[in-house]
Amino acid sequence: MTNDAVPVILSETKVARFKPFGQRALPRAGVVLVVKTSRGDVKVIPDQRTLGEYAFAPNATQYEIDVAKHDSRFEFPLKSAAEDYAFQAAVEVTWYVHDPARALQARPTDATDVVRRRLRSRLSELGRRHDVEDVQGFEEAIRSYFANPRSRVLDEWLRLEEITVEVSLDQAGTEVLRQRRETRRKRRLIEETHETDLLEQEHAGRIAARGKQQEIELERRRREFDLQIKQQEEEQAAELRRREAQWEAEFQAKMHRQEKEWEADLKAREDRVQLENEQARMRLFLEAMEKGDAAVLAMHLGRHPDDAKEIIQLIVQNQALNEERQAKLLADMIDKDMIIGADLEGLNQDLIRSVMGLTTRRAGGVFSLNTTIDMSVDALADRAAATVVEDD
Numbered sequence: 001m002t003n004d005a006v007p008v009i010l011s012e013t014k015v016a017r018f019k020p021f022g023q024r025a026l027p028r029a030g031v032v033l034v035v036k037t038s039r040g041d042v043k044v045i046p047d048q049r050t051l052g053e054y055a056f057a058p059n060a061t062q063y064e065i066d067v068a069k070h071d072s073r074f075e076f077p078l079k080s081a082a083e084d085y086a087f088q089a090a091v092e093v094t095w096y097v098h099d100p101a102r103a104l105q106a107r108p109t110d111a112t113d114v115v116r117r118r119l120r121s122r123l124s125e126l127g128r129r130h131d132v133e134d135v136q137g138f139e140e141a142i143r144s145y146f147a148n149p150r151s152r153v154l155d156e157w158l159r160l161e162e163i164t165v166e167v168s169l170d171q172a173g174t175e176v177l178r179q180r181r182e183t184r185r186k187r188r189l190i191e192e193t194h195e196t197d198l199l200e201q202e203h204a205g206r207i208a209a210r211g212k213q214q215e216i217e218l219e220r221r222r223r224e225f226d227l228q229i230k231q232q233e234e235e236q237a238a239e240l241r242r243r244e245a246q247w248e249a250e251f252q253a254k255m256h257r258q259e260k261e262w263e264a265d266l267k268a269r270e271d272r273v274q275l276e277n278e279q280a281r282m283r284l285f286l287e288a289m290e291k292g293d294a295a296v297l298a299m300h301l302g303r304h305p306d307d308a309k310e311i312i313q314l315i316v317q318n319q320a321l322n323e324e325r326q327a328k329l330l331a332d333m334i335d336k337d338m339i340i341g342a343d344l345e346g347l348n349q350d351l352i353r354s355v356m357g358l359t360t361r362r363a364g365g366v367f368s369l370n371t372t373i374d375m376s377v378d379a380l381a382d383r384a385a386a387t388v389v390e391d392d
Contacts, residue, residue, distance in 0.1 A: 003072055005110040008103045010064040030068030034104050035060045042101045065100035069161060072112055076120050077170060078127035085132045086170045089123055094162040095154075102157035111158065118154040123165070132169055139167050308339045 010031060033045040037060040071094050078087040095115050097103045108114050126145060130138040142165045145151050152160040333339045 003074070003112060003116075006066065006070055006112045008066055008097060008106075008108050008111050010066050013062045015060045015062050028064075030066065031064050032067050032100050034063045034065050034100050036063065036104065042104060044100050063104055065097060065103055066111075067097045067100060069094055069096045070112070072115060074116050074119060076123055078120075078124050080127055080132045081130055082132060087127050087130075087132070087135070087138060088168045088170050089127075090166045090168075091119060091123070092164045093119065093160055095158055095160050097157055098153075098159040099157040102155075106155060106157060114155060114158060115160075118158070122151075135167050135169065139165060142167070 015035070034042060035045055036042045071092070074091045074093070076089045076091065078089050079085075080087055093115065095111075097111065122145070123142065126141050127138060130141065146160065146163050152163070154160065
C-alpha cells in the first residue's frame with residue numbers, strides 16, 4: 001500500500017507508416033496500448049497493432065496506459081455539521097484506470113492525487129450532514145454511498161474497487177463530545193433523581209391506594225364469605241329439616257307397617273286360637289252327639305247359652321246320627337231345659353214332630369207341638385221378609 005505518485009501514461013511512441021517490420025512494443029501485464037492518430041482518433045489496442053495497421057494506418061502516437069490495481073491509504077480531517085469540530089477519516093482504497101482512452105484525454109500526472117482529491121471532496125460533503133456525536137451514522141452513510149457502483153467512478157476514468165473507512169473525532173471534537181456526554185449524564189442523573197422522587201411518591205400513593213383497595217376487597221370478600229356461610233347454614237338447616245321429616249315419615253310408615261303387621265299377626269293368632277277352640281268344641285260336640293251324651297252339651301250350654309241354635313244345627317247336620325237319634329237327643333235336651341222350642345226354628349217339620357213326640361213335657365205351654373210348629377212357620381216367614389228387604 002503506497003501513497004506515492006502513480007503516472008497514468010507510462011510511455012509515448014511515434015509510429016510511422018510503411019514500416020511494418022520495425023521494432024514493435026510487446027504488451028505487458030497491467031498495461032494497455034492506446035493509439036492516437038494524426039487526425040485525432042483515439043483507439044485502445046488490447047494486444048498490439050497488426051502489420052496492416054502498421055503499413056496502412058495514418059501516422060499515430062502510441063501510448064502505454066497503466067490499468068493495474070493500486071492500494072492507497074489516506075487520512076482526511078472532515079468538517080462536521082458543527083464547523084468548529086471535525087471528523088478524522090482513515091480511508092483504505094483499491095483503485096484502477098477503467099477507461100484508458102478517457103485517461104489519455106485527461107492526461108493526469110498523478111492518479112493517486114486524483115483519487116485523494118475526489119475522495120476528500122465526496123467525504124467532506126457527507127461529513128457536513130452529521131454531528132460529531134453521530135460517528136456511527138457517518139460511517140453507515142459512507143458505506144451506503146459507495147455501495148452504489150456509480151459512486152465508485154471518479155472523473156469517468158478511475159474506478160474504486162474496494163473502500164474501507166474508519167471515522168473518529170479530532171481532539172477538539174473528542175473534548176466537546178466528552179463535555180456533552182458529561183452534561184447529559186448530569187442532566188440524566190438529575191432527571192433520574194427527580195424521576196425517582198416522583199416514582200417514590202407515586203409508589204407511595206399506589207401503595208396507599210392499593211392498601212385501601214385491598215381493605216375494600218377484603219371487606220367485600222368477608223361479606224361474601226359471611227353470606228356464603230349463612231347460605232350454607234340455611235341450606236344445611238333446610239336439608240336437616242328435610243331429612244328429619246323424611247326420617248319421621250319413614251319411621252311413622254315403618255311403625256304403621258309394624259302396627260299393621262302386629263295387628264294382622266294378633267288377629268291371625270286370635271283367629272287361629274278361635275279356630276282351634278272352635279275345632280276343639282266341634283270335636284267335643286261331635287263326640288257328645290255321637291255318644292248321645294247330653295250332659296256334655298248341657299255343661300257347655302250352661303256356660304254359653306247363645307250356642308243353643310248352633311248345637312241344634314250340628315245335631316241336624318251330623319251325618320253320623322239318623323233322624324231318630326237326632327230327635328231323641330233334641331227331646332232329651334228340651335226335657336233337661338237345655339234348649340226351648342224357639343231354638344227349633346228352621347228345622348224340618350217332621351223332625352220337630354218327632355222331637356215333640358218324644359219329649360216328656362206334652363201339650364200345653366211353649367213346648368206344645370202346635371206352638372213349636374207355629375213358631376217355626378212364623379220364623380220362616382220373618383226370615384223371608386227380611387231377605388226381601390235386604391235385596392231391595
